Amino acid sequence: MSPEDLLQVAVAAYWHEGPEVSVNAICQRAGVSKPSLYREFGGEDGLTLAALESYAGMIQGQLQEVLSSKLSFAGKLEALIAFTAEDPRNEHGCLFVKMRAARQDLGPRTQAKVTEIEAGTVEIYTRFFRDGRKNGEWPGSIAPGFAAQYLHAQIGLAASQRAIGMEAATVKPLLQYALSILKS
Amino acid sequence: MSPEDLLQVAVAAYWHEGPEVSVNAICQRAGVSKPSLYREFGGEDGLTLAALESYAGMIQGQLQEVLSSKLSFAGKLEALIAFTAEDPRNEHGCLFVKMRAARQDLGPRTQAKVTEIEAGTVEIYTRFFRDGRKNGEWPGSIAPGFAAQYLHAQIGLAASQRAIGMEAATVKPLLQYALSILKS
DNA sequence: ATAAAAAAATACTATCCGGTATAAAATGCC
DNA sequence: GGCATTTTATACCGGATAGTATTTTTTTAT
Numbered sequence: 001m002s003p004e005d006l007l008q009v010a011v012a013a014y015w016h017e018g019p020e021v022s023v024n025a026i027c028q029r030a031g032v033s034k035p036s037l038y039r040e041f042g043g044e045d046g047l048t049l050a051a052l053e054s055y056a057g058m059i060q061g062q063l064q065e066v067l068s069s070k071l072s073f074a075g076k077l078e079a080l081i082a083f084t085a086e087d088p089r090n091e092h093g094c095l096f097v098k099m100r101a102a103r104q105d106l107g108p109r110t111q112a113k114v115t116e117i118e119a120g121t122v123e124i125y126t127r128f129f130r131d132g133r134k135n136g137e138w139p140g141s142i143a144p145g146f147a148a149q150y151l152h153a154q155i156g157l158a159a160s161q162r163a164i165g166m167e168a169a170t171v172k173p174l175l176q177y178a179l180s181i182l183k184s
Numbered sequence: 185m186s187p188e189d190l191l192q193v194a195v196a197a198y199w200h201e202g203p204e205v206s207v208n209a210i211c212q213r214a215g216v217s218k219p220s221l222y223r224e225f226g227g228e229d230g231l232t233l234a235a236l237e238s239y240a241g242m243i244q245g246q247l248q249e250v251l252s253s254k255l256s257f258a259g260k261l262e263a264l265i266a267f268t269a270e271d272p273r274n275e276h277g278c279l280f281v282k283m284r285a286a287r288q289d290l291g292p293r294t295q296a297k298v299t300e301i302e303a304g305t306v307e308i309y310t311r312f313f314r315d316g317r318k319n320g321e322w323p324g325s326i327a328p329g330f331a332a333q334y335l336h337a338q339i340g341l342a343a344s345q346r347a348i349g350m351e352a353a354t355v356k357p358l359l360q361y362a363l364s365i366l367k368s
Numbered sequence: 369a370t371a372a373a374a375a376a377a378t379a380c381t382a383t384c385c386g387g388t389a390t391a392a393a394a395t396g397c398c
Numbered sequence: 399g400g401c402a403t404t405t406t407a408t409a410c411c412g413g414a415t416a417g418t419a420t421t422t423t424t425t426t427a428t
Contacts, residue, residue: 020204020289022415033376034417044416100348101285105204142361150358157341164284174334177326181365206385217407218387228386 006030006037010051016092019048019102045107048099052110055095056117060124067128073137076128077179080151084158085172093163097156122148140182147182154178190214190221194235199279203232203286203294229291232283236294239279240301244308251312257321260312261363264335268342269356277347281340306332324366331366338362 009030013021023044027034041047066079084090099106100114125148132138140147158175162168193214197205207228211218225231250263268274283290284298309332316322324331342359346352 023417024415033378035419036376038417039375101344103348146357146361149354150361153341153345153358154362157337160285160344161337164287170333173330174337177330177334177365178338178362181361207387208385217405219389219406222387223405 006032006040007050007054010047011054011095014048014051014098015055015095018098019106023047043107045109048106048110049113052095052099052113052117056113059094059096060117060121063121063124067124073132073135074183077182080155081172081175081179084155085162085175086168090159090162091168094156094159097159098163100156101160118152122152125149125151138182140184151179151182190216190224191234191238194231195238195279198232198235198283199239200276202282203290207231227291229293232290232294233297236279236283236297236301240297243278243280244301244305247305247308251308257316257319258367261366264339265356265359265363268339269346269359270352274343274346275352278340278343281343282347284340285344302336306336309333309335322366324368335363335366 006026010026013026013029023034023037026047027037037047041050062083063080066076066083069076069079071079096114096117099110100118103111103114106114122145126144129138129144129147129151133140133144154175157178158171161171161174190210194210197210197213207218207221210231211221221231225234246267247264250260250267253260253263255263280298280301283294284302287295287298290298306329310328313322313328313331313335317324317328338359341362342355345355345358
């Protein structure tokens, strides 16, 4: 099994089960020896870091895709809601949210990456609201930075809810309700 | 150190650091031998269960106190917000929220208690909204059960935010914003 | 084909975990 | 005081953890 496959096994394991999955277990599932993993990633911190970077690249790509689409402001929000609450890929939650919750158990490089990704995501949301305000699509009076923090928190909440087994049919209305306030 | 003190040490440890704190560490901090702990609580599941029950009794007592007070509907909501976001006792988050997030690592009895407490809390919130509707203090059109789920989720979110180090001054406006929708 | 280099598998270290058996100390009882 | 009981402390068990040293296999180069 190639190194890229190993990384994908790690991403799936951390994504579905959280960062407390052992490197032993990941080696076993990937059919890769421990020395190979350590040569490739340096250690547990390197592996969790690589998995987080891979996941974040994927997710932020999808996010940019939605936010730079031709959809209206409200349409983009709705697409975000649908992706978070209904996409089968998010059935077990969000790798980033799980790592952030267990931040103190992570290595220093992975911890730093968590902070960096969080700031980057909020920045993306902030631009979304600034643009919406500029285009007149977002009539709200609250600050774009605050709205971005709120949106980020609510999406993380929905991811946590899916991670603890809440049905998509339960999560989606709650998220829609929480974000409905952003339209007014 | 007496058994009650041991329980309070366990509550504080699980509350501030999460349920992955080892029984070894709790014994050491409490100055109690492992056999004593096992005689008193039977095992890790018994200890986490006792800590969760103690914590839940405390919190649900405070909750009932607020919700059965003479405050108005909006005043009760505001008191709930202030307690969740600002009380220094919640500086490290909420024991229940942490145990719920790590549910799969807990013993069967503690897991069952988590489910039970969740249902009980949502029930308390549901009564709060039903009464508010009946008294004409809550003009909203959404179902009390849905509002209860929403309130429960938002309070848990705020607790998680405090647990990962967010300032009370950041958490409170976000929670106020999320719950402002319940007034309309 | 053979020698050199790289990769991999196995086995190991030291440490921690939850849980317990055993031995030592302290207590109660008469 | 001396015996019995209970509580304590220490040491241990089996298993899992992150990480590594060693040996075996495979590949590569000449």
